[in-house]
Amino acid sequence: LAKTTxxxxxxxxxxxxxNITCSHNNIATNxxxxxxxxxxxxxxxxxxxxxxxKVTNEVASLFIPADRKSSTLSLPRVSxxxxxxxxxxxxxxxxxxxxxxxxxxxxxxxxxIP
Amino acid sequence: DTAVSQTPxxxxxxxxxxxxxxxxxxxxxxxxxxxxxDSKKFLKIMFSYNNKxxxxxxxxxxxxxxxxxxxxxxxxxxxxxxxxxxxVYFCASSQGAGFAANEQFFGPGTRLTVL
Numbered sequence: 251l252a253k254t255t256x257x258x259x260x261x262x263x264x265x266x267x268x269n270i271t272c273s274h275n276n277i278a279t280n281x282x283x284x285x286x287x288x289x290x291x292x293x294x295x296x297x298x299x300x301x302x303x304k305v306t307n308e309v310a311s312l313f314i315p316a317d318r319k320s321s322t323l324s325l326p327r328v329s330x331x332x333x334x335x336x337x338x339x340x341x342x343x344x345x346x347x348x349x350x351x352x353x354x355x356x357x358x359x360x361x362x363i364p
Numbered sequence: 365d366t367a368v369s370q371t372p373x374x375x376x377x378x379x380x381x382x383x384x385x386x387x388x389x390x391x392x393x394x395x396x397x398x399x400x401x402d403s404k405k406f407l408k409i410m411f412s413y414n415n416k417x418x419x420x421x422x423x424x425x426x427x428x429x430x431x432x433x434x435x436x437x438x439x440x441x442x443x444x445x446x447x448x449x450x451x452v453y454f455c456a457s458s459q460g461a462g463f464a465a466n467e468q469f470f471g472p473g474t475r476l477t478v479l
Contacts, residue, residue, distance in 0.1 A: 282465045293368075293454045293470025294407065335405065342465050354407035 254338045259359040268325045270358050272338030275319045280342040283314060283321045286354070288335045294354070297336075298323070325360075333362045367391050368471040370455050376477045377445055385440045385474045387455030395461045396438035397468065398430060399454040407454070413438055414461055442476075450478045 255273040262268045274283070282301055286294035298305060300312040300321070311324040325332055337357040368389045377383055389396060395414040401407045411430045412419045418430065427443045442449060452473045458466040 284465070284467075286468075288407075291473070293456070293473055294468075295470065296467045299465075299467065337407065356405060357407075 254340055254355050256336075256338055256355065256358045258356065259361065261361045261363060262328055263363050264329055265327050268328050268332075268360060268362075270323045270325075270336055270338075270360070271320055272323070272340075273320045274338070274340045277318050277340055278342065281318075281340050282342065283312065283318075284339045285310070285312065285323045286337045286339065288337065288357070289333075294337060328360075328362045330362050330364065333360060335359050367469050368455055368457055370453075370471040370474050372474060373472065374475050374477075376479065378479055379445055379447060381445050382441070382443045383445060383476070384442070385453055385455075385476070387438050387440070387471060389436055389455075389457040389469070389471075391457055391459075391469060393457035393459045393469070394435065395458050395466070396432070397456040397458075398438065398440050399456065399470075401452045401454060401473075403451070410440075411438075412461065417461070445476075445478045447478050450476055452476070 282299055284299040285297045287297050288294040298307055298310045298312045300314050302314050305312045313322045335357040337354040339354055371386045395412060397412045398410040399407055400410055410421050410424045413430055413432055415435060429441045430438055431441055432438045452475050454473045455471040456468040458468045460466045
């Protein structure tokens, strides 16, 4: 399981676009990149997943450069309700016990300011 | 209609006790997981389990054991509770094994406090 590095925290004003970057220099060929969102006192919630280039859904976009050593989660026009912790997870579908050492990391705490 | 449910939501107990947390999913998924989130907010996977394979994080003490009576349930048993076991425990499920590549659905969590 690839180790990921994200900023610990970010602040943004309402209505702005927010980009959160995750570094994963040792990503493997079969690894996917997945982002989760977690609100206080709740379990994480899946946001988006990608393998390469760009993926977009109704809530976010995920940009992945050609070398796949990083990825950027883009949240368009954030609102106060987007205040949460965002986790980047990189791995494949065949994780063995040894890969469970690193999981969701610390995530990025996004604070949206009125 | 809750997809993944856990009981209890809060659990307060004394050191040395044995306790269980129950998890049920109604999504028809074939893989379930247990996670531990400590006070620093690290979310660490403890187990993944489907009807074919139990994968254990080797850092998890053997006082923790998952038990699955059927495909929709994965309970977590903890023996001889210690102070360091205090955390929020999340159950999750996915269709397909491999927690990093398959969308997971998480339960609301169980906050365990060991006194």
